[in-house]
Amino acid sequence: MSSSRPLYVTQPALPPLREFMPYLEQIWDARMLTNAGPFHARFEAALGEYLGVEHLALFANGTLALITALQALRITGEVITTPYSFVATAHSLLWNGIKPVFVDVDPVTLNLDPARIEAAITPQTTAILAVHVYGHPCDLDAIERIADTYNLRVIYDAAHAFGARVGGRSLVDHGDLSVLSFHATKVFNTFEGGAIICPDARTKQRIDRLKNFGFVDEVTVVAPGINGKMNEFCAALGLLQLEHVDAALARRAELARIYRAAIDEIPGLRCHPDPVPEGANHAYFPIMVESAYPIDRDALYQRFKARDIHARRYFYPLISAFPMYRGLPSAQPDLLPNAVRAAEQVLCLPLYPDLEAEDQARVIAVLREAGDGDA
Ligand code: T4K
Known part of the structure; x- marks a missing residue:
């Protein structure tokens, strides 16, 4: 029964299949499967309304959206970014021929530490690619101040940030561009998908062209664009998911509250971040396994595995430790102590x-048991 059921770090939230069937029937009838069909238009509009943003462009996934966001702003040279993220963040820079410059994270938020950004700026720096890791907001004001001072663009990798709010405003409504992921493992999924939130209709038009090979019309191509389009199945699911996402966010908050209450009683474990920021979306439930806990993080990870519980070490290894990055001067672990510790x-x-x-x-029982020193 449940005691032997494998548990994974996440399981995609899906609506009842019967609710999705009428959408599938409409796609079958229309024979419009992709390339800006009717569901694409409806989902794009409904999503903008949900997020409280005027302009956004849907994508096939978050990685293509990130790559295209950099293209849209014509970013070149060096970009300051975090080593503490999913590898797609930095890969989007390499795909654009841009050099990533890693800067350490803040030890409390685990987001890019603004106090360390200025020292990393060179004449080649053109932008900051920051991540709202686990859906928790970066220091938006400090990053904006630095960007204004040095004339840098700011792109937020907001892959984790769907539904998160700061000061009553959607977290994705910040920076020059924000990029969302709707991957199966995310708070809001469209099987796979993504979006760029953009400031104006002109930028959206450029992004829409870039995600469709650079086409303007049947005979005009203005840029070496890519195929980043979201198909009708994903857009239809997205439209339906919007009806369910508030309930999903509320359930996440409730589960997070239960975890927190239990973990607060276990010496050596700390919930991250503490306290949870207002407007959080509870995209993940990261805990820090500190030295006061009887076993280290990896031993706890293995103990969970032995019980068929598949917790995940997001984000280990650091991006800066992967072979295509570790030779960079900014990737040296002694420069990134907070990220290494996390x-x-x-x-x-x-x-x-x-x-x-x-x-x-x-x-929770495994956390308590290991915390009591039980083998
Ligand atoms: N930027 C950031 C900061 C990101 O975190 C990501 C993606 C991106 C950019 C890029 O966005 P996308 O191009 O992906 O839209 C997962 C996801 O594949 C990835 O989307 C995500 N970040 C990353 C943090 O996590 P893995 O390799 O850990 O996924 P996987 O397949 O091991 O899934 C985790 C668990 O979820 C599985 O053990 C079981 C469960 N699962 C997974 C899938 C796919 C299911 O139950 N059903 C499923 O369909 O990368």
């Missing part, structure tokens, strides 16, 4: 709307 201490626990109370209790 990569050694963080474990993301299972968190998703369908996580059942008894399964969450199984996760």
Whole structure:
């Protein structure tokens, strides 16, 4: 029964299949499968309304959206970014021939530390690519101040940030561009998908062209664009998911509250961040396994595995440790002590709307047991 069921760090939230069937029938009837069909238009409009933003462009996935966002702003040279993220963040720079310059994270937020950005700026620096890691906001004001001072563009990798708010405003409504992911593992999924939030209709038009090979019309191509388009199946799912996402966010918040109450009682474990920021979307449930805990993070990860609980070490290894990055001067671990520590201490626990109370209790029981020093 539930005690033997494998548990994963996440499980995609899906609406009841019967609700999706009429959408599929419409796609079958229309024979319009992709290339800006009717569901694409409806989802784009509905998503903008949900997020409270006027201009956005849907994508096939978050990685293509990131690559295109850099193209749209014509970013070149060097870009300051974080080593503490999913590898797609830095890969989007390499795909554009841009040199990533890693800057350490803040030890509390685990987001890019603005106090360290200025020292990394060179005459080649053109932009900052920051990540709202786990959906928690970067220091928006400090990053904006630095960008204004040095005339840099700011792109937020907001892959984790769907539904998060700061000061009553959507977190994705910041920077020059923000990029969302709707991958199956995200708070809001369209099977796979993504979006760029843009400031004006002109930028959106450029992005729409770039994601469609650079076509303006049947015979005019203005840029070496890519195929980044979201198809009708994904757009239809997105439209339907919008009806369910508030309930999913509320359930995540409730599960997070239960985890926090239990973990606060276990010496050596710390919830990240503490306290949870207002407007959080609870995209992940990262805990820090500190030295006061009887076993280290990797031993805890293995202990979970032995119980068929598949917690994840997001984000270990650091991006800067992968072979295509580790030779960079900015990738040296002694320059990134906070990121190195986080990569050694963080474990993301299972968190998703369908996580059942008894399964969450199984996760907590392992944390307590190991915390009591039980073998
Ligand atoms: N920027 C940031 C900051 C990101 O985190 C990401 C993606 C991106 C950019 C790029 O966006 P996309 O191009 O992906 O839209 C996963 C996701 O594949 C990736 O989207 C995500 N970040 C990253 C943090 O996590 P993996 O390799 O850990 O996924 P995987 O397949 O091991 O899935 C984790 C668990 O989820 C599995 O153990 C089981 C469960 N699962 C997964 C899938 C795909 C399911 O139950 N059903 C599923 O369909 O990378």
